[in-house]
Amino acid sequence: MSFISYLINGISLGSIYAIIALGYTMVYGIAKMLNFAHGDVIMIGCYVVFTTVTGLGLNPYLSILLSVIVCTVLGVVIEKIAYKPLRKAPPLAVLITAIGVSYFLQNFALLIFGADTKSFTSVIPMNNIKLAGDKLVISGVAMVTVCICIVIMLALMTFIKRTKAGQAMLAVSEDKDAAQLMGVNVNGTISLTFAIGSGLAAIAGVLLCSAYPTLTPYTGSMPGIKAFTAAVFGGIGSIPGAFIGGILLGIIEILGKAYISSQLSDAIVFAVLIIVLLVRPTGILGKAVHEKV
Amino acid sequence: MKDKFNFLKNSSVKSMFVTYAIVIVAYLVMEALMFTGSVNYLLMDLLVPLCVYSIVAIGLCLCVGYLGELSLGHAGFMCIGAFTSATFSSLTKEFISNEIVAFLLAFVIGTIFAGLFGFLIGIPVLRLRGDYLAIVTLAFGEIIKNIINVLFIGKDSKGIHVAIVDPDALKMEADGKYIINGAKGISGTPHLSNFTIGVILILISLFIVYNLVHSRSGRAVMAIRDNRIAAESVGLNVTGYKLMAFSISAAIAGAGGVLYAHNLSTLTATPANFGYNMSIMILVFVVLGGMRSFRGSIIAAVLLTMLPEMLRGLSDYRMLIYSVVLIAMMLFNWSPKFKELRSKYAGVFKRNKKSKEAV
Numbered sequence: 001m002s003f004i005s006y007l008i009n010g011i012s013l014g015s016i017y018a019i020i021a022l023g024y025t026m027v028y029g030i031a032k033m034l035n036f037a038h039g040d041v042i043m044i045g046c047y048v049v050f051t052t053v054t055g056l057g058l059n060p061y062l063s064i065l066l067s068v069i070v071c072t073v074l075g076v077v078i079e080k081i082a083y084k085p086l087r088k089a090p091p092l093a094v095l096i097t098a099i100g101v102s103y104f105l106q107n108f109a110l111l112i113f114g115a116d117t118k119s120f121t122s123v124i125p126m127n128n129i130k131l132a133g134d135k136l137v138i139s140g141v142a143m144v145t146v147c148i149c150i151v152i153m154l155a156l157m158t159f160i161k162r163t164k165a166g167q168a169m170l171a172v173s174e175d176k177d178a179a180q181l182m183g184v185n186v187n188g189t190i191s192l193t194f195a196i197g198s199g200l201a202a203i204a205g206v207l208l209c210s211a212y213p214t215l216t217p218y219t220g221s222m223p224g225i226k227a228f229t230a231a232v233f234g235g236i237g238s239i240p241g242a243f244i245g246g247i248l249l250g251i252i253e254i255l256g257k258a259y260i261s262s263q264l265s266d267a268i269v270f271a272v273l274i275i276v277l278l279v280r281p282t283g284i285l286g287k288a289v290h291e292k293v
Numbered sequence: 294m295k296d297k298f299n300f301l302k303n304s305s306v307k308s309m310f311v312t313y314a315i316v317i318v319a320y321l322v323m324e325a326l327m328f329t330g331s332v333n334y335l336l337m338d339l340l341v342p343l344c345v346y347s348i349v350a351i352g353l354c355l356c357v358g359y360l361g362e363l364s365l366g367h368a369g370f371m372c373i374g375a376f377t378s379a380t381f382s383s384l385t386k387e388f389i390s391n392e393i394v395a396f397l398l399a400f401v402i403g404t405i406f407a408g409l410f411g412f413l414i415g416i417p418v419l420r421l422r423g424d425y426l427a428i429v430t431l432a433f434g435e436i437i438k439n440i441i442n443v444l445f446i447g448k449d450s451k452g453i454h455v456a457i458v459d460p461d462a463l464k465m466e467a468d469g470k471y472i473i474n475g476a477k478g479i480s481g482t483p484h485l486s487n488f489t490i491g492v493i494l495i496l497i498s499l500f501i502v503y504n505l506v507h508s509r510s511g512r513a514v515m516a517i518r519d520n521r522i523a524a525e526s527v528g529l530n531v532t533g534y535k536l537m538a539f540s541i542s543a544a545i546a547g548a549g550g551v552l553y554a555h556n557l558s559t560l561t562a563t564p565a566n567f568g569y570n571m572s573i574m575i576l577v578f579v580v581l582g583g584m585r586s587f588r589g590s591i592i593a594a595v596l597l598t599m600l601p602e603m604l605r606g607l608s609d610y611r612m613l614i615y616s617v618v619l620i621a622m623m624l625f626n627w628s629p630k631f632k633e634l635r636s637k638y639a640g641v642f643k644r645n646k647k648s649k650e651a652v
Contacts, residue, residue: 228428264439281421
């Protein structure tokens, strides 16, 4: 029974990684850059929910909506100020800028909210379910997380397949210059990608903090890096890949924690990343990209 | 006679000697100030860390500026250098009484281990490029830190015992004592580091990197950075040169770690000293120093460490300032708007630009 409950916890954690990984994978597919600050957008979203619910007594659903709006705006602003001027710059410069933005958000939160750990009260009202004569308990948060993840995944795939903006995203990720010649608003599409990714980050943040209710300015960075691992695992640029990679990584982490060592679980996750990159650098569902001379 | 000093006309060689001179003069000035007693304790405590940061920054500068690969795992190499050398020193402190010999041996051990790990990690990692390489080096750094936090090494009358995760698995005799005690780290490392040794290590690191950069291999490394495909097509062994530069860079970071370990009585691997944050801090030094200038890296390391400590009120804002510096530097260097602005005022900065190219 304990194995099944670990598995369920793993899938639930994996769903959170999958939602975060979506932000990475979409931005990477379109802007060809690793948005290091994505994890810290999550953290900002969590602080918005925390301060509005605990401090101001706002309705949880309103506060989640507010957090999504704040994160969306933040994502677009970051893109405009820090990344857009560097479209033509070498990848190293863009990466260093992204690290700078990530650091900026962390230390900004540190100054405003302080370094102390805030205990996040779960905003998801869902009771635990007991199965098999109380032996197997599925937490309500875990079920909600998995459902939300599946809904987001399906909605996003439909959006990209069926709408004009979604098709524009595909076109930009395929070839930026050709898309521009075909009349696609490239800058607008990149902004839209950042907006969607950051909005999803806010939702992922609420789910993450509901499942693991501690909040510090560094809350977002580790899940962010792990979600990037998940995106790479599944094949970067691929939405179903992010889903599969996220779930697998969540299961590996929880099982590693349960059966090997809780202190080594991060090391296990990173070892998975390294092995994947060596054996299959394009990930499970990724396409191989040939280098043009 | 005239020909003999011809090499001094080479601007990059001249710049190298200027760097040595700056380090030595700074050392002499500092020593003189300490001799007259006009240095406060705060600054005295900072001297060895300054040397540590400078050395690791030199190592990372080689990797980022000359090899062109962003490593976010140099704190991990520092960690390896620190822990291997501190373990060695704790094991042998009864046998070796001469401090200089003890430090020298610890230095050699720490540097070799860090270099070796750099080599081993480099084999898989250097096949990747750009963002992937950055994230994998970050992952390696975290793995190293995690493993050291669950590593137990003990010594008793029967010899040395090693265990992972579970300290009871050491099965030590009653007289046994811990060398590395998991997350509690190593305590009782002999205090062998001092400012003079730190400056000597800086000079050795500079000597190594300058010689490398000015050699045939160094030019090959830079050719690979500028155009990998072109370099490959003229027959350069891309992987070999990359591995060499990466291992040397890791070994230098390890040397910084050795110096760090022997300056503290208790050494632990926490996120603050060997985590991702340290790697970023060193990266800030390198970026602010001008990416391809060892001298710049040292100056940035010294200034950015000293300023927030001297201006007490600023220390809360230190990391915030670092992050803004990173973003601003990148925007200033690469944003089309700033480029335009700079070309407009090019006349004013012309001299400046010339000297930049020389570096």
